[in-house]
Amino acid sequence: xxxxxxxxxxxxxxxxxxxxxxxxxxxxxxxxxxxxxxxxxxxxxxxxxxxxxxxxxxxxxxxxxxxxxxxxxxxxxxxxxxxxxxxxxxxxxxxxxxxxxxxxxxxxxxxxxxxxxxxxxxxxxxxxxxxxxxxxxxxxxxxxxxxxxxxxxxxxxxxxxxxxxxxxxxxxxxxxxxxxxxxxxxxxxxxxxxxxxxxxxxxxxxxxxxxxxxxxxxxxxxxxxxxxxxxxxxxxxxxxxxxxxxxxxxxxxxxxxxxxxxxxxxxxxxxxxxxxxxxxxxxxxxxxxxxxxxxxxxxxxxxxxxxxxxxxxxxxxxxxxxxxxxxxxxxxxxxxxxxxxxxxxxxxxxxxxxxxxxxxxxxxxxxxxxxxxxxxxxxxxxxxxxxxxxxxxxxxxxxxxxxxxxxxxxxxxxxxxxxxxxxxxxxxxxxxxxxxxxxxxxxxxxxxxxxxxxxxxxxxxxxxxxxxxxxxxxxxxxxxxxxxxxxxxxxxxxxxxxxxxxxxxxxxxxxxxxxxxxxxxxxxxxxxxxxxxxxxxxxxxxxxxxxxxxxxxxxxxxxxxxxxxxxxxxxxxxxxxxxxxxxxxxxxxxxxxxxxxxxxxxxxxxxxxxxxxxxxxxxxxxxxxxxxxxxxxxxxxxxxxx
Numbered sequence: 001x002x003x004x005x006x007x008x009x010x011x012x013x014x015x016x017x018x019x020x021x022x023x024x025x026x027x028x029x030x031x032x033x034x035x036x037x038x039x040x041x042x043x044x045x046x047x048x049x050x051x052x053x054x055x056x057x058x059x060x061x062x063x064x065x066x067x068x069x070x071x072x073x074x075x076x077x078x079x080x081x082x083x084x085x086x087x088x089x090x091x092x093x094x095x096x097x098x099x100x101x102x103x104x105x106x107x108x109x110x111x112x113x114x115x116x117x118x119x120x121x122x123x124x125x126x127x128x129x130x131x132x133x134x135x136x137x138x139x140x141x142x143x144x145x146x147x148x149x150x151x152x153x154x155x156x157x158x159x160x161x162x163x164x165x166x167x168x169x170x171x172x173x174x175x176x177x178x179x180x181x182x183x184x185x186x187x188x189x190x191x192x193x194x195x196x197x198x199x200x201x202x203x204x205x206x207x208x209x210x211x212x213x214x215x216x217x218x219x220x221x222x223x224x225x226x227x228x229x230x231x232x233x234x235x236x237x238x239x240x241x242x243x244x245x246x247x248x249x250x251x252x253x254x255x256x257x258x259x260x261x262x263x264x265x266x267x268x269x270x271x272x273x274x275x276x277x278x279x280x281x282x283x284x285x286x287x288x289x290x291x292x293x294x295x296x297x298x299x300x301x302x303x304x305x306x307x308x309x310x311x312x313x314x315x316x317x318x319x320x321x322x323x324x325x326x327x328x329x330x331x332x333x334x335x336x337x338x339x340x341x342x343x344x345x346x347x348x349x350x351x352x353x354x355x356x357x358x359x360x361x362x363x364x365x366x367x368x369x370x371x372x373x374x375x376x377x378x379x380x381x382x383x384x385x386x387x388x389x390x391x392x393x394x395x396x397x398x399x400x401x402x403x404x405x406x407x408x409x410x411x412x413x414x415x416x417x418x419x420x421x422x423x424x425x426x427x428x429x430x431x432x433x434x435x436x437x438x439x440x441x442x443x444x445x446x447x448x449x450x451x452x453x454x455x456x457x458x459x460x461x462x463x464x465x466x467x468x469x470x471x472x473x474x475x476x477x478x479x480x481x482x483x484x485x486x487x488x489x490x491x492x493x494x495x496x497x498x499x500x501x502x503x504x505x506x507x508x509x510x511x512x513x514x515x516x517x518x519x520x521x522x523x524x525x526x527x528x529x530x531x532x533x534x535x536x537x538x539x540x541x542x543x544x545x546x547x548x549x550x551x552x553x554x555x556x557x558x559x560x561x562x563x564x565x566x567x568x569x570x571x572x573x574x575x576x577x578x579x580x581x582x583x584x585x586x587x588x589x590x591x592x593x594x595x596x597x598x599x600x601x602x603x604x605x606x607x608x609x610x611x612x613x614x615x616x617x618x619x620x621x622x623x624x625x626x627x628x629x630x631x632x633x634x635x636x637x638x639x640x641x642x
Contacts, residue, residue, distance in 0.1 A: 031203055031263045032136055032203070032204075033192065033203060034094040034204070036096075036200070036202075037096055038093065038094045039093055039094075040092045040187070041087065041092075041135070041136075042135050042185075043072070043085050044086050044087075044131070044133050045083050045085055045134055046058065046084055046132055047061070047129045047130065048082075048129065048130050048132065048166070048528050049124075049130065050594065051594075051595045051597070052127050052596070052598065052601045053442075053526065053596065053605060054435065054442055054600070056124075056440055058084070058086055058088070059086065060439070060441075061117075061120065061124060061169075062113055062121070063088075064089050064103040064111070065089065065104070066088065069086060069087065070086070070087050071084060072086070075375075075380050076376065076379065076380045076448070077375070077376025077378060077381075079376075079444065080376070080379050080383075081442075082441045083375060085134070088133070089103055089104060090103070090185075090252060094202055096254070096256070097255060098253050099228075099229075099253055100228060100252075101225055101226060101227065102219075102221050102227055102249055102250070103250040103251060104250060110247045111249065112246070115242070115244060115245060118242050118246050121169075121170070121240050122177040122240050124169055125170035125179065125240070126172065128168075128595075129168075129169045130169065130528070131166050131167055131169055132165065133209070134207070135185075135204055137375075138205075138207045138266065139207070140165075140209045141164060141165060141166075142163065142166070142167045142168070142211070143161060144161070144163065144164055165270075165530075167180065168211060177239065177240045178237040178238060178240065179213060179238050181213060181214065181238045181249065181250050181251065182213070182253075183212075183251075184212065184252070184253045184255065185209055185252060185253065185254045186210065186255050187208075187257075188207075188208075188256075188258070188259035189202040189203060189259065190205045190259055204266075205262070206266065206269060213238045214235050214251070215239075216248050216249055219249050221251075267372065270530050271532045279516070279517070279520075279533060281516075282536075282540075283539050283540065283543075286513035286514070286543045289512060290547050294546075294550060297554060301554070305635060305638075308639075309639055312328050312640070313640050326560075326561050326563075327563075330488060330563055330564075331636055332481070332482070332488065333483065333487055334481065334560065334567070335481065335483050336487060336565065338404070340569075342406060342408070342411065342412045342415055344404070344569060345397045345398075345400040345401040345404065346416040347419065347621070348396065348397060348625060349393040349397025350393055350416065350419065350421075351393075351619055351621060351622025352389075352392055352393045352397070353386060353389045353392065354615055355619055355622060356389040357386045361378065361385060362538050365378065365534040370534075383455070384455075387456070387459040387460040387463070388459065390417065390467060391463045391467040393464060394413060394416055394467025394469075395467035395470055395474075397467075397471065398412065398467065398472035398473075398474075399471035399472070400471075400477070401468075401471075402471070402472050402474075403477040409468060409472040410465075413468035414465075416464050417461045417465070420614075420618065421456055421460065424611060424615075427610065427611055428611070429449075430607070431604055431607045435600075437600075438600060477629075479633065479636075481636050490563065491563050491564075493564060494562070499573060502570070502573075502574040503580055504577065504580070505577070506551045506575060506577040506578075506624075507576075507579070507580050507581045508577075508578075509551055510544055510551065510577075510578040511578040511581035511585075513540065513543045513544060513547050515585060517533075518582065518585060520533065522586070522593075525608075526594060527593075527594075544623075548575055548620045548627070550627075552623075552625070552628045555571065555575075555628075556632060557631070560632070571625050571629075575620055575621045575623065575627075576618070576619075576620045577620075578616070579616045580613075582612070582613055582616055583609070583613045586609040586613070590605055590606075590609075
């Protein structure tokens with residue numbers, strides 16, 4: 001037996017060591033080593049525009065095509081994002097320069113675009129489309145150099161460099177359209193350390209492009225598909241006239257440079273686009289607000305509560321002379337079940353499901369396991385986690401439903417499994433029909449939709465039922481006071497106890513704690529940026545949870561002091577007040593930051609924003625509800641009631 005234990009110990013140690021070696025790289029992404037002259041494949045991902053929000057696949061425009069088009073097998077996240085990764089005819093070899101080469105068709109037979117194709121390209125240029133390519137899983141970027149607001153002497157020396165994702169399809173000058181038909185690829189490699197007699201190996205660490213528009217007559221090409229680029233000053237750009245056929249050549253050049261950047265940090269260029277300092281200021285500001293709030297809350301609530309409880313628990317003779325007032329008066333009604341307990345418990349179940357999913361996703365992403373290099377991983381993980389968290393959602397919903405004197409647990413479980421996901425699916429389906437109509441690659445294909453439905457009814461629904469069954473069978477929450485037979489009359493409430501005033505008041509602080517992070521998340525979603533500051537996001541999430549809980553406790557205390565015991569639904573609605581501010585911020589962002597003018601892109605923006613606001617309301621409402629429920633049970637357990 002001891003021999004077996006020893007063996008098992010060795011196996012465990014070995015497994016841990018192997019795991020340590022593996023986890024050095026982002027899981028699922030291992031470096032590819034290239035030798036001199038090895039082919040480096042350039043693939044196309046999609047075309048995007050922040051003006052239309054509709055991605056299109058690469059060959060939706062008449063670019064040069066390879067002899068055989070092959071699409072990469074994609075995960076769920078990539079499909080939902082509208083990525084359609086496909087091969088291209090660019091011939092790039094490791095560390096081999098190319099001055100200028102014609103991409104397709106012989107130089108004496110240029111590409112002829114029909115009137116329809118010319119119109120389409122002109123429209124895409126007008127809509128400000130970007131083309132996204134990848135080499136060795138690294139997205140292409142355009143270098144933007146500009147002078148920062150420094151002193152005049154320093155200006156001459158130093159330029160600030162920023163990178164833009166992808167490259168512009170073309171540009172407009174007045175009412176004329178010009179297409180970028182020549183691409184100058186600049187690839188950076190890092191030479192790996194090898195033993196003396198071995199062939200040197202290289203790794204791709206950066207992929208840049210300089211797009212140019214060069215007229216057909218200025219591209220001097222020979223029979224071997226080689227071409228010479230004109231001088232920068234003497235060339236005129238390639239115009240695309242949408243009213244007639246256009247002739248042009250697609251050309252490219254390749255330049256290699258050695259770089260000190262290691263393979264492990266090759267994504268830093270893409271991820272350091274946003275200013276980190278702003279995040280720190282935002283976090284410190286939020287923490288100060290939360291501590292300030294906590295301090296005030298603790299002082300007021302604890303001192304007032306102690307006084308209340310001490311008064312309530314005084315001797316009987318004093319109690320007789322004093323008129324009872326405040327929250328003790330409603331002790332016989334405070335745990336009276338609310339209207340529609342099934343819907344309330346279902347929404348809270350979905351809130352728990354969302355809470356668990358978001359917490360795990362942010363935590364795992366913070367550890368670096370969902371980096372942008374594994375495309376679509378974040379979305380795939382979020383979808384699957386939401387399905388599997390149905391167990392917890394069902395358990396909490398079932399237990400609460402039992403506490404609220406509910407009996408029809410099967411109906412309750414079905415409601416929990418279908419209410420929120422049904423709304424999400426319905427809105428997404430309607431939006432998807434519009435995207436289908438536009439022939440965009442952002443439309444979820446029918447088989448993927450069927451797969452999502454199968455996941456919902458095959459994984460999520462049974463798990464919610466399982467959780468609900470165990471939650472409903474478990475002992476209900478222990479309420480410290482009995483509920484009276486006859487409900488007490490509620491006195492007339494002051495104007496500031498109104499639900500909407502409560503929502504406005506309760507939403508400000510949680511929203512203030514997170515709105516800077518919200519700006520970066522919106523930029524990532526709507527302006528095709530990478531978002532990778534999950535460490536900050538995790539801190540902001542914790543701050544959000546704390547501030548929601550505190551605000552909720554304050555609001556429920558004031559409500560009970562005003563002798564209004566209908567707190568169940570109200571707490572849920574009021575705690576989600578910050579979702580109202582998120583909606584207002586989304587409208588502000590749409591008007592000020594985005595350049596969307598057409599109907600369908602606007603519909604998409606507000607459709608997806610509605611989903612975000614709904615999910616955020618469920619999340620914050622659930623956090624606030626459970627905080628308030630624990631608080632109410634605590635204070636009524638502390639007073640003696642005859």
